[in-house]
Amino acid sequence: MPERVRIVFDDADDVPVAKQVPETEEIQGSKPVKRKDQPTDHQKQKRKKRKLEGSTDTRSQEFTSSNETQPEPVSRDTNEKDAVNGVANGTSDHLKNKNHKTKKQAPQGTKQNFTSLREKAKALYETRKNLPIFPHGDEIRRNLRTNDVMLLVGETGSGKSTQIPQFLVNEQWCRPTKATVAQDDGSEKEMTVGGCIAITQPRRVAAISLARRVAEEMGTPLGSSSPASKVGYSVRFDTSTSPSTRIKFLTEGMLLQEMLHDPSLTKYSAIVVDEVHERGVNVDLVLGFLRNLVSGKKEGRGGVPLKVVVMSATADMESLMDFFKEGLQAQGDTNTTNGNTCQQDSSQPNVEGKISVCHIKGRQFPVKTIYAPAPVHDFVDAALKVIFQIHYKEPMPGDILVFLTGQEMVEALEHLVNEYATGMDPALPKVQVLPLFAALPQVAQQRVFLPAPPRTRKIILATNIAETSVTVSGVRFVVDCGKAKIKQFRTRLGLDSLLVKPISKSAAIQRKGRAGREAPGQCYRLYTEKDYLALDETNTPEILRCDLSQALLNMKARGVDDVMGFPFLTRPPRESLEKALLQLLSIDALEESGKISSIGLHIAKLPLTPTLGRVLLAASEHGEGCLLDVIDIISCLSVENIFLNTTSEEKKEEAEKARRDLYRREGDHLTMLATVQAYAAENTDRKAWAERHMVSHRAMQSVMDVRKQLTTQCRQAKLLPSAGESRNASNNSATREPSPVLILQSFLRGFSTNTARLVPDGSYRTVVGNQTVAIHPSSVLFGKKVEAIMYNEFVFTNRSYARGVSAVQMDWVGDALTGA
DNA sequence: GAGCACTGC
Secondary structure, three states: HHHHHHHHHHHHHOOOOOOOOOOOOOOOOOOOOOOOOOOOOHHHHHHHHHHHOOOOOOOHHHOOEEEOOOOOOOOHHHHHHHHHHHHHHHHHHHHHHHHHHHHHOOOOHHHHHHHHHHHHHHHHHHHHHHHOHHHHHHHHHHHHHHHHHEEEEEEEOHHHHHHHHHHHOEEEEEEEEEEEEEEEOOOEEEEEEEEEEEEEOHHHHHHHHHHHHHHHHHOOOOOOHHHOEEEEEEEEEEEEEOOOOEEEEEEEHHHHHHHHHHOOOEEEEEEEEOOHHHHHHHHHHHHHHHHHHOOOHHHHHHHOOOOOEEEEOOOOOOHHHHHHHHHHHHHOOOOOOOOOOOOOOHHHHHHOEEEEEEEEOOHHHHHHHHEEOOOOOHHHHHHHHHHHOOOHOOOHHHHHHHHOOOOOHHHHHHHHHHHHHHHOOOOOOEEEEEEOOOOOOOOHHHHHHOOOOEEEEEEEEOOHHHOOOOOOOOOEEEEEEEEEEEEEEEEOOOOEEEEEOOOOOHHHHHHHOOOOOOOOOOEOOOOOOOHHHOOOOOOHHHHHOOOHHHHHHHHOOOOOOOOHHOOOOOOOHHHHHHHHHHHHHHHOOOOOOEEOHHHHHHHHHOOHHHHHHHHOOOOOOHOOOHHHHHHHHHHOOOOOOOEEOOOOHHHHHHHHHOOOOOOOOEEEEEHHHHHHHHHHHHOOHHHHHHHOOEEEEHHHHHHHHHHHHHHHHHHHHHOOOOOOOOOHHHHHOOOOOOOHHHHHHHHHHHHHOOOOOOOOOEEEEOOOOOEEEEEOOOOOOOOOOOOOEEEEEEOOOOEEEEEEEEOOOOOHHHHHOOOO
């Protein structure tokens, strides 16, 4: 077997080396720590030249090398956070001992507790001082004293997420200020404005772990653990703050939610928007609202300025600069009606001076890039060759991380690598293949983090989950296929497409950076350098790829009536905006005038898509029992798949058997209801119950969280009687029979356009648009023929699929479409 | 006969 692999490589050796020296990507500076043995750039150039003239380095004959040495601006710094945590763990043992000693004298004393917190913070200060951003503290403070807006490029490992809030928290402008604030009704009110700093994060875990770290560095307890805590966080289902909180980490969605109640963000003196380069829809909305705030008159803040710091890991700051400049200009020259914005910066000195830009180098080991000499068509085959090429030639240690497009490819390659490895020379180190994708059970995902057995190289086969969400240590080799599956909403068809597309340059750089976390590394790109240079610079912002109805409802709820005039960092096509407006109109979230309706306002407050929110309100009209049932179903729909994947044929049969008592012939919605109710009724061991029924316990825990949140909100909105009021016995879900007709009719109020009818040839055609759609194989209705179906999602992968499907009657669909 | 990745008072 190994022979075969070798032969493949020998073939490749005949490929002539067509090496071009790249003009780009050779940026000086930012040397990683502890690298005395590294050659200088001059030496590297020399070596590169030698290689071109025909070196003995066999590696370069298979893959041309661009010899990138500089740490590129690697986006997304989960790394940074991990690195920081790693150091923290290193010191904490030592501190724990200290702690232990002092505890003997005053075991329970709060005072003692604070002393140890301070000691720990003191020790951490030494680490903080070494962060690349640390020397920039004064400069950053100085800039923000005069400017309200600051753009900061901080590469991976620069320490920006943890240090910026600490740099600013003791500034004069960050103190709470008494101000006279204009109220909505025109009256004025004396109130305190400012005092807090908010830092937004795209992910929950990041928000929580950063808060924990910053609390440690500041020597303060975390969040709600003490009323004196200065650092807290707020994410969905988990808010931990205190009356003394001055620094708060929150998810972008949480900040939007806060803005719904306090549009002027009166609690805050500064908002730090971190990781903007990820460009989720929420961050685009946050930036639009913040631009309006900083360039407005700030009546809602009694004139107290709000400082905005926008942080990104990629250097693409020009568009952000223009974005904020435009807002401040509009404020500055209200008299000028000149349509052309000034090209020359110097002609707008007032505006220019209000925005500062700061660039902080990161800390990353160099990663050498090796390109495929010719375009690759079979990624599985190409990756297999490269994996063994690395394994044969490169010394241990050094794990390999392979980026592939999806589960299918991961499993195919896993199979092949294992097959080759069985015939490998026993003298060679062993290999351990570890698949990694989101649908993999948690336990299997965790295996990636365990150290490999002795003399074993880990080979991690991952989807783009490893690009942002998960950091694996020990990786020195990255193999990148250059593609990813990307979900795109197609307005015209009203469906989501999940297609394999080339990644962006910044994603390629991000993937490559995963090899240089702990030591110099190598990145094998399974595409040519020419193809790399042709990639888009950045990922397509989500706002161009998704259904905009939720974003628009969000804006309408904040009083933005002219959504076409909203300051979008990237403006979605007019067609998408119009489609979303029509969609909102069709569910009565907007009035004919385009203003938000009372129904719309209600829906905007729910943590649901507008359609699901509409369903919830429709269900409330059918009584308490129906609403409770619909909440159960909606909770499932807003969570990942609750049923575990069935990989093998026998497992599939096993699952069918285990779930038989949960399946409902009416379809997926009532099946979900039966599952939630059975799970909730299980009072002894829910985990065991889930395992028995091949239901994901993790997903069900999330379902229960959402269910609780929605129930609470419905009680507050008086859609349900308050918790204290005794429930009508007939409404107890354990004893009451659900009404499938009422439930499905409630769903049709939101999903009337997501319906299809059976046509004589046995296929389904959408009622609106007459497109062919197939029931997704994961549905309980898969292979069944009913008069008509209603579905939650319309997805195009290899063909058009309806997911989340229930049987409905055509006359219900007719009623729902005509609004009867 | 099939599942890129996140997120929400």
